[in-house]
Amino acid sequence: MKLLKLLALVLVLIGFTAPVWVTLIASFSSDRFFRIDEGQISLRWYEEFFSDRRWFSGFQNSVLIALAAAVGSTVMGLCSALGVSGATSRWRGIVTTLLLLPAIIPPTAWAIGLLNFATRRDWHDSYGLLVAVHTLVALPATYIILRSARERIDPTLYLIARGFGATPWQLFRSVTLPLLKPSLAAAFGVGFVFSLNETILTIFLAGPNQETLPTIIWPQLRYSATPLVAVASNAMLSVAIVGGICVMRFTRNRI
């Protein structure tokens, strides 16, 4: 009975994660129609992906923008989490509502607004704007993670440190920062993944020089997908998983 229960769960999970397995298998297809005939596993599309300048520079852009956005959103999330700690609930409510807006606003409405706004000010086609927008996309998640971590810190620690004459900077440096390190790593990882997957805003705002993987994948997926798209999706999945494992290792060592 126990084995049957486990088997049922395995079947449900295979069904549920089927699209990801299918994409993984499709990337080893030898032809462009995602078919794998007997014994015809091929690395052809992987070779093409890493030798094609457009795909590879898209991959590089995606990772670089995601790194910058993860740093930006983690710093801003930390500052905002500290800025609402100990303040009135009204202040916390206003700040939280504003910072959660990027997660709630329909992305297409926001993107068309930004496109109209950036075109009129000649901000269009710049890395700066893309990084700023990606930072905003990741901000709600990093803020929530860091705010809840900050709220979990025992206030007595601050009382004791203040009793020993610690200045606000020393409090931050010696109490808050060491205790928040695991959450900072988690926020960075989440910010990185959110930025890596951001598509709609990037499609609207990126110029030909700032193409990221999603902006190259999108038209192909809409009109004529090849296994290159599968390779690109798997590259993003791998980067996200490796990043996640690094963050988990760092977090575990610090707890």
Next chain:
Amino acid sequence: MNQTPSRTHIGLVLPAILLVLTLIGWPLVALAWVSVSQIITVNSEQSSFTPEHFETILVGPNRRFVFNTLAFGIVVSVATIFLGVLLATVLDAYSKRVRMLAIALIVLPKFASIWAVLLGVIVLASSSSLVNRVVVGVGIFDEPLRLNHTIALAFVGEVWLLIPYVVLLTSLRLAEINPELFAAARGFGASRWQRFRWVTWPLIRVAVIAQFPLVLVWSLSAYFGPALLGGTSIDTLSSQIPRDGFENQNMPRAAAEAMVLMVLVGICLCVPKMLQRVTHNREHS
């Protein structure tokens, strides 16, 4: 003791608030102006007030976009909540280790690469996919099902993309329930269904209801499902905005569609809060 925000509090929060106001507030106010302007393309400078774009969307031929958006949003969110809660409840019956692994398998692919999921759904739905081969091979249908670019696939794909959130949030709530309550219910001879009906559901109901507006907002704003998986079979506001903004070069209409979508999302978020406040006031009066 909570205090009024000091200069330090405000200074710390200011960069994030300024970024939000510059890249969300300002562009949306500018977009609201464009939506009631008579300019035709992005580069055009002349403008005058006109409600015509809103009329086209709300009472004119394009009102089907609003209807489609609402219908798609409601069906997807109801299905997502139902299936997500069901899956989370089923997973709750397993040991902690198995449960964590299962939740990770459900949640991680979506967060790690949305493209892997979308491409997988497209390949699975293609006429030469394993699903179709099985369906034809077993003899359920004579020829492969045409699933790509259909409303059905748009629904399925969007549910697939949203379900991890519901599973994650419901599982977190389920993990907080005291297991002694189930032991007590079992002691009284309660069946599995009775345990769910009288113990689990009352304890997770508030969390499930609280998820609904959020899932509804996300499904109203859904883009990948309708635009990529649904093709031209379903026109929602979200899929129509880029079409009008880019392909038809009609920025005012795209702006008006964006404004209507924002209002729908605003209503979905505000109405439950207002209802909650009214109920709260009634209970305390």
